[in-house]
């Protein structure tokens with residue numbers, strides 16, 4: 199299943215670095231499957247979470263970890 203999404207994403211020439219399911223909040227019903235490329239601001243928001251659900255409406259299916267670099271810059 200996940201492999202299929204990766205195939206689709208690569209067919210669209212979008213690196214599937216972040217694939218997630220959107221859930222109906224308060225349930226486990228999947229509303230949609232999405233993927234996107236996280237920018238430098240969005241990436242830490244999801245990368246720092248330990249679990250699969252950083253938000254009640256998001257279930258992370260795949261998150262490509264970036265190389266950890268020492269960066270103290272804010273913003």
Ligand SMILES: [Zn+2]
Nearest residue numbers: 236237239240
């Ligand atoms: Zn962003």
